[in-house]
Amino acid sequence: SGTTADSTGYSAENPLVLTLAHGLSETHTVHIAMTQFADEVAEKTDGRIQVKIFPNGQLGSENENLEQLQAGVIAMTKVSAPGLATYNDAFNTFGLPYIFNDTDDFYHVMDSQEMQDFFLSTGDDGFVTLTYYTSGARSFYTKDRAIRTPADLKGLKIRVQDMKSQTDMMSYLGGIPVAMSYGDVYTSLQTGIIDGTENNETALTTGKHGEVCKVYSVDQHAMIPDVLIMSEKVWETISPEDQEIILEAAHDSTDAHKVMWDTAVEEAVKEAQETMGVEFVYDVDKEAFREATQPMIEAYEEQYPGVKTLLDTIDAARGEE
Amino acid sequence: MSITMTTVILFAVFGVLLFLGVPISISIVASSIVTAMSTLSWDQITFITMQKMNSGVESFSLLAVPLFILAGNIMNNGGIAKRLVNFAQLFVGKIPGSMAQANILGNMLFGALSGSSVAAASAMGGCISPIEEENGYDPAYSAAANIASAPTGLLIPPTSAFIVYSTVAGGVSISTLFMAGYIPGILMGLCCMVVAFIGAKKAGMKATGIDHSQSIAKTVWDAVPSLLLIVIVIGGIVSGIFTATEGAGVAVLYCLILSIIYKSIDFKGFLGILLNSAKTSGIILFLISASSAMSFVMAYSGIPAAISNGLMSLTDNKYIIFLLMNIILLVIGMFMDITPAILIFTPIFLPIATSFGMTEIQFGVMLIFNMCLGNITPPVGSVLFVGCGIGHVSIEQVTSKLIPYFAALVAALLAVTYIPALSLGLPSLMGLI
Amino acid sequence: MKNTFAAIKFWMDKILSIACAVLLTFMTVLVLIQVFSRYILNSPVAFTEELVRYSLIWTGFIGAAYAFSTREHMSLTLIRDKFTGKAHTALLVVIDGLILLMAIFVFTIGGFKLAVSASREFSALLGIPRSLVYSIAPISGVFIVLAQIINIYEDVTGEKVESKEGADK
Numbered sequence A: 001s002g003t004t005a006d007s008t009g010y011s012a013e014n015p016l017v018l019t020l021a022h023g024l025s026e027t028h029t030v031h032i033a034m035t036q037f038a039d040e041v042a043e044k045t046d047g048r049i050q051v052k053i054f055p056n057g058q059l060g061s062e063n064e065n066l067e068q069l070q071a072g073v074i075a076m077t078k079v080s081a082p083g084l085a086t087y088n089d090a091f092n093t094f095g096l097p098y099i100f101n102d103t104d105d106f107y108h109v110m111d112s113q114e115m116q117d118f119f120l121s122t123g124d125d126g127f128v129t130l131t132y133y134t135s136g137a138r139s140f141y142t143k144d145r146a147i148r149t150p151a152d153l154k155g156l157k158i159r160v161q162d163m164k165s166q167t168d169m170m171s172y173l174g175g176i177p178v179a180m181s182y183g184d185v186y187t188s189l190q191t192g193i194i195d196g197t198e199n200n201e202t203a204l205t206t207g208k209h210g211e212v213c214k215v216y217s218v219d220q221h222a223m224i225p226d227v228l229i230m231s232e233k234v235w236e237t238i239s240p241e242d243q244e245i246i247l248e249a250a251h252d253s254t255d256a257h258k259v260m261w262d263t264a265v266e267e268a269v270k271e272a273q274e275t276m277g278v279e280f281v282y283d284v285d286k287e288a289f290r291e292a293t294q295p296m297i298e299a300y301e302e303q304y305p306g307v308k309t310l311l312d313t314i315d316a317a318r319g320e321e
Numbered sequence B: 001m002s003i004t005m006t007t008v009i010l011f012a013v014f015g016v017l018l019f020l021g022v023p024i025s026i027s028i029v030a031s032s033i034v035t036a037m038s039t040l041s042w043d044q045i046t047f048i049t050m051q052k053m054n055s056g057v058e059s060f061s062l063l064a065v066p067l068f069i070l071a072g073n074i075m076n077n078g079g080i081a082k083r084l085v086n087f088a089q090l091f092v093g094k095i096p097g098s099m100a101q102a103n104i105l106g107n108m109l110f111g112a113l114s115g116s117s118v119a120a121a122s123a124m125g126g127c128i129s130p131i132e133e134e135n136g137y138d139p140a141y142s143a144a145a146n147i148a149s150a151p152t153g154l155l156i157p158p159t160s161a162f163i164v165y166s167t168v169a170g171g172v173s174i175s176t177l178f179m180a181g182y183i184p185g186i187l188m189g190l191c192c193m194v195v196a197f198i199g200a201k202k203a204g205m206k207a208t209g210i211d212h213s214q215s216i217a218k219t220v221w222d223a224v225p226s227l228l229l230i231v232i233v234i235g236g237i238v239s240g241i242f243t244a245t246e247g248a249g250v251a252v253l254y255c256l257i258l259s260i261i262y263k264s265i266d267f268k269g270f271l272g273i274l275l276n277s278a279k280t281s282g283i284i285l286f287l288i289s290a291s292s293a294m295s296f297v298m299a300y301s302g303i304p305a306a307i308s309n310g311l312m313s314l315t316d317n318k319y320i321i322f323l324l325m326n327i328i329l330l331v332i333g334m335f336m337d338i339t340p341a342i343l344i345f346t347p348i349f350l351p352i353a354t355s356f357g358m359t360e361i362q363f364g365v366m367l368i369f370n371m372c373l374g375n376i377t378p379p380v381g382s383v384l385f386v387g388c389g390i391g392h393v394s395i396e397q398v399t400s401k402l403i404p405y406f407a408a409l410v411a412a413l414l415a416v417t418y419i420p421a422l423s424l425g426l427p428s429l430m431g432l433i
Numbered sequence C: 001m002k003n004t005f006a007a008i009k010f011w012m013d014k015i016l017s018i019a020c021a022v023l024l025t026f027m028t029v030l031v032l033i034q035v036f037s038r039y040i041l042n043s044p045v046a047f048t049e050e051l052v053r054y055s056l057i058w059t060g061f062i063g064a065a066y067a068f069s070t071r072e073h074m075s076l077t078l079i080r081d082k083f084t085g086k087a088h089t090a091l092l093v094v095i096d097g098l099i100l101l102m103a104i105f106v107f108t109i110g111g112f113k114l115a116v117s118a119s120r121e122f123s124a125l126l127g128i129p130r131s132l133v134y135s136i137a138p139i140s141g142v143f144i145v146l147a148q149i150i151n152i153y154e155d156v157t158g159e160k161v162e163s164k165e166g167a168d169k
C-alpha cells in the first residue's frame, strides 16, 4: 500500500489493497457473494482497487475484526448487524424479534433509499455500511417438540447467539437462554445439554443439526442481516467515482446473494425433510410470539435512542409503498 | 516484500531467538512483530499483538487446561497415584521387568486422568523408581520405560492437548477427539510394554511378583475410588452430562475430596499445589497467547498458504505429503514443546491434511501422537527432563535405551497416519461422526 | 540496592502468586456452579462463561509475570549454557533486555492503548467494560518490567536477589 490520499493515484501495478476479514467458510453463500463483489470492484477500477478476502475467521472473531477495522489493520469486514451496536446503538434494532413482517417486507426496507442513507451516515462511529446480505429468518428447532406458541418454550434450554438482544428475547419468550459457540451446538443437542436452538434452515444441513433435531417450527422470529462495512478512514481516501463503483458492486453482490440464498434454503429444506427426516411445522402462532416480545421492543426503544430513530426510519421506508 | 522473504524472516528470527535461549513465548512474539513490520505501522503492530494475546486465551473450553493441571497435581500429592501403581502391578506382576510394566500401565491410567505427561512422569516415576532401584533394575532402563510411556495420557482422554488443538482448529468437537484418542493412546502404551518386555528378557531380568504385603482385594478396593474418577469424568463428558471443561472442574473437586479423606493433603499443602498449578497454567496460557499473535501474522501475510503450496509443489501424492508432514513435525518436536508446536503447526498443516481427505479428527490424533514423541526426544522435551531428573540418569544414558521405543512409536505413528480407522473407528462406533 | 530489589521481589511475587491462586480457585468454583445450577437447581446460570473467559486472560498475564520473576518460562538453554564468563553474562543481559523492551513497548504501552481504544465496548451479558478486561496486559507489563530490571541486575552482578520482606538490619 502507498501513501496516496486519493484512490485515483493507484494503478493495476500498484493497487490499493483492501483487506476484508470475515468468519464464514469459503463455501458459504455470503463469502461467494463477497468474492463476486471483489471481482466486480477490480474489474470496474481496472485493477486499481483490489479486495483481498480472509475467510474462516483467520484474522479473528467478529468483535476482533471490528476492533482491527477501527485500528486500521483491516479495511473491511462482514459482521452480523447487531454486532455493530457497540459502536452505534441503532444496530441493536436488527437483533429484535419480528421487526420485519416477511421476506418481501425485509427486502423492501433493506433496499430502500432511507436504509442506504442510514448505512452511510455512521462515519463518526468509524465505519460505513456498504451493503447487507440476508441470512434468512431464524426459527426454533428441537429434538422432537414443536414450538407453536411461547408456552411451548417454557423451561426449555435454548441456545442463542452471544448477543444481549438474543438472550433478552429468549427470556421474554419464557425459555432459558444458553449462550454457547456454534461449534458446540451439535454435541450439546445430542447429549441434552440444550433442548433446542434457533437458526435458519441451512444449519440443519451444513451444521448437521437435522441429524439430532427432527422438528423445525417455522416461527421466523428474527431476520438478522449480515452487513459489509468499511473503515471510515479508508472510505475517505477513496474518490467519489470509486466510491460509486464500490457501492454499486456491493449492491450487485447483495442481489446475487438473494438468489443464491433462496436456492441454499430450498436445498436445505429438501435435504432435511427427505434424508434427515426433519418435520417442518408451519401452523405457528406468530402473533402470540409477537405479542410476547412487544415489551422488549418498547424497552429497547426506551434504552437506545438509535433504535427508536431507526424503527421510525423503517416505518418511513414502508410508507413510500 | 515477497512471501518467501517474509516466511524466512519469521522463522529465522524465531529460530535465532529460540536457540539463544530467549523464552519461547517471547521468541514467538518478537519474531511476529519483526515480520509484521513490513506491512503494518508500529501502533498497529502493538495493537494487533495485544489484541491477539488477549483473545488467544479467551475461550471457555481452554479452562480445562488449568483445571486438569490442578487435578493432576492434587492426585500426585494425594496418594491417588500410589494406589494406581499398586493396582497396575496386579496385572503385570508376573512379567520380567514387571515394575517397568507397572510404570507403563500406571502412566496410562494416571495420564488418562491428569492429561499431563509431565505429571504422569513425575508421579509414576517418583513412586516406582525407588522400588525398581531396590530390585536391582538398571536406572536407565527404568527411566526409559517411564519417559516413553508418560505421554500416553496426552492421547488417552481427557487431555488438554486435544482441547488446545480443538481451539486452534476452530472448534473441532472435543468429545469426538477424546474418543478418537483412546485406541492410539493404548497402542502407544502397548508398544512401550512390548519394548520394555524385550529389553527385560535381553537383560535376563526376572519377574518380581505381586506385592503380597496386602491382599489383592485390598489393593483393588483401595484403587476403586481412583478408578471411579475415570468413570465419572470420562463417562460424564462422553455421555454429555457435562462438557470437558466442567469434567475438569468435577475432577478437581473429586480429587480434592479424596485427598481430604485419605488425609494426604492439608490447607497449606493445597495452597502450594494451587500456586504451582496456577503458575504452570500461566506459562502455558501465555504461550497460547503468544502463538495467537504469531498465527495472526502468519495468516495476514499468507505464510500457511505459502508453506502448503511449497509442500504440495514437491508432490501431490498424499502418502508422501503425510510422511513429509510427520518428518517436519518430528524434527520440530525434538526442540519444541507440545503446546506451542500444536499452536504453530495446526493452522499450517490442517488445511493441507483436509485437502487430501484426512479428517480434522484424524489429523488432530496424528499431530498429538507425533508431539508425544517430541515430548520424549532429545535434546529438548519436558518429559525427557522430568524422567531423567526423577530417575537420576543423564540424557545421554537414557537416550540409548530410548532408541527401541522411538522405533516402535514411529511405526505406531505411521499406522495412525495411514490407517484412519485407528482414530475414527471408536468415534464412529459411538455415533459421534 | 539489592535490599530494595529483594523487598520489591518479595511483594511482587506475593501479589502475583496470590492473584493467580485466587483466579484459579475462582474459575474452579465458577465451573462447578455451572454444573450445580444445571443439575441441582435445574436453571443454568449464564454469567459463568464470560467471567471464566476474562479470568483466563488475567491468569495468563499474571501467571506469565510471575514466571518472569521466577525465571520459569520455557526456553532452550542448550546453547546458552555452552557460553561461559563474560559472553554468558552478555547473552543473559541481551535476553533479559529483550524481554524488558517487549514489556515496556508492547505489553505496557501497547496494552494500555488497546485498553483505551476499547472504551466503548461492553460484554454482552454482564456489561463488563472491555477496557477492564484488556487492562491486565499493561498491569502485568509493569510487573514484568520490575521483574526484568531485577533479573538484569542479577545477570550483571552474578548475585541472586532472594525475595525478602524487609531490608536487612
Ligand code: NA
Pocket (backbone or CB within 6 Å): B111, B112, B113, B114, B115, B116, B152, B153, B154, B155, B156, B157, B158, B159
Ligand atoms: Na489424559
Ligand code: NA
Pocket (backbone or CB within 6 Å): B333, B334, B335, B336, B373, B374, B375, B376, B377, B378, B379, B380, B381
Ligand atoms: Na523433543
